[in-house]
Amino acid sequence: MKPRKVPAAATAVLMLALAATACGSGGGSDDGKKVTVGIKFDQPGVGLKTPDGDYEGFDVDVARYVAGQLGYAPSDIVFKEAKSADRETLLQRGDVDFIVASYSINDERRTKVDFAGPYFLAHQDVLVRAGDDSITSPADLNGRKLCSVTGSTSAQNVKNELAPRAQLQEYGGYSECLTGLENGTIDAVTTDDAILAGYAAQDHFKGKFRLGGFELSDELYGIGVKKGDTELRSDIDTALRKMVLDSAWQRAVEANFGPAGYRSEPPPGIGAPAAETPAG
Template identity: 65%
Template sequence: MKLHKASVAIATGLTLSLALTACGGSGSGGGDDKITIGIKFDQPGVGLKTSDGKFTGFDVDIATYIAKELGYEAKDIEWKQAPSADRETLIRNGDVKFVAASYTINDKRKAQVSFAGPYLMAHQDLLVRAGETAITKAEDLNDKKLCSVAGSTSAQNVKDKLAPKADLQQAGGYSECLTGLENKTYDALTTDNSILAGYAAQKEHQGKFKLVGLSLSDEPYGIGLKKGDTELQGKINKALEKMQKDGSWEKFVKANFGPANYKNDPAPAIAETS
């Protein structure tokens, strides 16, 4: 009798274990039925969580395409906010499968994570009011009020190297800079041209602002993933190459940045392969 009870208990345990295994579960970094992807939630045109809970932007389109190539439909994606300061931590901890969040590839970051791509070559630029004619180069910012977000390397680059007499104003977010630019509190806003184009392309901003069209730095955007995961890196690179060939990449650029007359570079060659 005792033996029979023990056998039943073991069988029940095995059944439960198998059932749990079959159920899968997404976990923090995505499982067999879900994938968790890190994006920005506050960059219009790039990565934005709208007031109705939807996700839009170029990085969202790129990530959704990649996910599909990895075997996940849009409904299988769990979006996770990936602020700039948290991107490496999210990847290292396995909280996300990968990050697509205006994530510039550089040596400092490559010491902590791996990248696939790049998938966009952005450049630091200036955003000014639509009728502005006095600012056509970085040096024109001397004695002008330049806005960027607190801690921005873009603004400091202008201040230190290009226009040392610029009156640098640091705001809490780009929306504050944009409001100040519109009401003439500031003369220009600086960051990556993709981010600037994303803001300028929003319906409520169309016709109010323009990009100067400078290339004050090169910002190759890449897909961040766990250090040394060459298998995933290869799969994402293949997805990016397919995206370029089938016209999806160009479609995503025009849809998200087109209204701002954004002059994008051609799709960059895949360089991150190890």
């Protein structure tokens, strides 16, 4: 069957209608495409979905900057929750285009996904109750209930290397760990210091917890992309370098971590192998 020809007048009307639709699209990209970004929804200061449906945190600021450099307007960005245990699956299935979710780069994860960056250097630490002076070193975690989230490597690192008799408790989110720490069913929460500082700075937690200051490991955050997508990874690296050079990176650090008194490390070498990035 031959394609039906459309009269010139009808074509003109159709083009005008499409142009009008584009002008009223709210400032999105010219082709109307969206970008779906995985972030954490429950990490204050890092990635948080607020009660009014907005998103805030350092990773959110990074995601918005990168998306902008890739050609997407703010209205083109769709944020999707990326829990620690789901991140590789989200990328492999194509449910997200990239993930900015306190995603530490390690060799095991590199077998499943690729990473742009790193764009942030954190240190694993523990959060304990402010009045608990019995935990002053990693060895003091032996026999204690140590909480982290399912899919995170933090608690297992402590048990394997520093406190083999720690009692691991894995929950679905850090908010549950903090609730347990507050009511005494958990003795310590472990993850990256930036994440812990964000929680401790919340109004309803102020003065209740303290960071151990142990610096148990170096955690280099990368932006996860689908395995083999070298073009996107390279484009994101370029965007991250620009974010550092124009001081947007430093402004995001100060805006999200400054209120908690947390002092971040300088930006790591973006695009360099992990072994070449500066340690803390």
